[in-house]
């Protein structure tokens with residue numbers, strides 16, 4: 256096996272960052288500017304990462320347009336999370352928010368402006384003033400292309416800082432020493448199909464979400480949960496995977512997102528009777544209640560026969576905003592509605608349905624970005640490994656994320672992980688540690704098994720079976736018998752995923768091979784999701800279980816940890832903020 260070690264080409268870096276979305280790029284910038292050698296890997300050109308699709312905004316209590324305070328932002332985030340968010344990390348995020356946004360502004364990010372020159376801010380779901388009283392204007396926006404503006408700004412800064420990009424490279428597995436410390440990754444250069452060992456003193460996972468495990472999603476094709484699969488295979492648990500956010504307004508039948516910014520600007524939802532039904536469900540915040548709440552209300556309307564058209568969707572009305580506002584603040588939304596629904600929103604309402612959008616769970620990490628596992632019930636830092644952005648459960652979003660808090664999480668924790676690594680680096684400045692062959696061999700075996708199979712299941716068939724199962728068995732409302740059936744169906748799919756076969760064995764840009772490798776990550780995420788969901792016997796945030804309609808803080812104010820051997824453990828929610836007073840659980844009404 257020494258031959259293996261010799262035969263694979265190797266590269267060494269201070270830091271390998273897997274992922275070039277907002278989180279990865281904010282982190283790498285911090286590292287490159289500090290003079291560390293940084294390799295950023297991405298399956299696609301960096302500015303095609305899913306962050307580019309973010310529309311509505313990034314939250315920060317700047318108070319440019321109405322009074323605002325970080326304490327209000329903190330309260331909203333804790334309440335939005337249905338008390339499952341860790342309050343130390345939440346305080347850290349909301350207090351850092353204004354600085355993180357001003358920093359982007361100084362980097363040249365083209366935010367929309369108020370007449371006085373300050374950054375334009377719009378209202379967004381669940382963001383309020385005076386601890387829940389009324390909507391506040393907190394979402395800093397660049398029209399409805401905020402993620403686009405952010406990602407390009409960060410990319411350009413990285414180019415200036417001489418970050419090394421490995422474009423169209425796919426990370427495969429984590430590499431560890433015998434103590435479990437992470438020392439780098441195996442990765443495939445997609446163009447040649449060649450596999451490399453990338454050694455690193457610090458490895459950062461910033462691989463984004465896994466929304467593609469569902470059939471109808473707003474997520475990009477590359478959002479296949481690779482970082483989660485890599486962590487799970489290395490024995491690291493996945494946290495709170497039962498919590499998936501359905502965004503209220505995906506274009507019916509197409510899945511493409513219509514930003515909540517539409518409702519922030521004054522748009523609202525209608526049922527077939529032309530009734531603005533959210534007034535009934537959330538008398539105070541109405542259409543700007545948090546997403547889990549609005550999605551369930553829409554589902555209820557549809558179930559009770561008040562859906563529009565064929566009864567399967569509701570409508571999003573915005574024509575009353577006027578052509579000028581729509582063209583200025585929501586130009587991409589208009590384009591999307593025309594292209595995907597054949598509707599011009601200046602004249603007519605857009606047909607919308609709740610659509611899978613975001614994973615609240617992920618790789619457990621603290622607010623320095625360090626990955627934290629659990630051994631015999633005790634938390635343990637995984638040396639050398641960090642997780643940031645949507646692939647991480649930091650956990651600021653808990654059981655339900657507020658809109659615009661994700662872009663914020665990327666820049667705050669990308670930066671803090673970068674700073675933390677820089678602060679740790681002198682200690683690890685010595686040579687790279689000796690890397691045992693075990694994980695390299697296991698990773699190569701995995702690829703070789705796929706390559707050598709001469710018959711079996713077609714990749715897209717098994718992936719589609721998984722997607723349909725997740726969609727029909729793990730949706731907006733959950734019922735125990737259906738969830739249990741979903742768990743059995745996913746378990747039945749595992750051997751099929753282990754038997755994936757593709758005919759094209761060529762090395763150069765072999766997308767069949769890449770899809771099969773992604774599938775291996777997706778099935779881990781699906782397994783984690785159904786197992787975690789079936790076992791949480793309460794309703795909290797995005798997990799709404801028919802048989803247990805209430806939140807149960809006595810038994811369930813705790814994080815789920817799923818391990819790849821299909822074992823569950825739990826750990827307490829961190830209720831103690833850094834300096835603020837703890838926000839105790841209370842009923843969640845809007």
Ligand SMILES: Cc1cc2nc3c(=O)[nH]c(=O)nc-3n(C[C@H](O)[C@H](O)[C@H](O)COP(=O)(O)OP(=O)(O)OC[C@H]3O[C@@H](n4cnc5c(N)ncnc54)[C@H](O)[C@@H]3O)c2cc1C
Pocket residue numbers: 273274275276277278279296297298299301304305306307308309310311312313401402424425426427461462463464473474475477478481482512514612613643644645646658659660661662663665
């Ligand atoms: C349509 C849409 C609109 C949204 N709008 C908003 C909004 O307005 N405000 C807000 O706060 N949030 C919004 N969100 C959520 C937010 O955009 C995402 O959560 C966030 O952008 C994720 O960023 P990230 O850096 O974690 O990952 P991503 O931007 O998804 O990037 C992941 C990166 O990892 C790379 N990668 C993955 N696997 C591998 C691998 N195996 N090897 C190498 N590279 C790999 C990819 O190539 C990519 O570069 C929106 C999401 C969507 C889908």
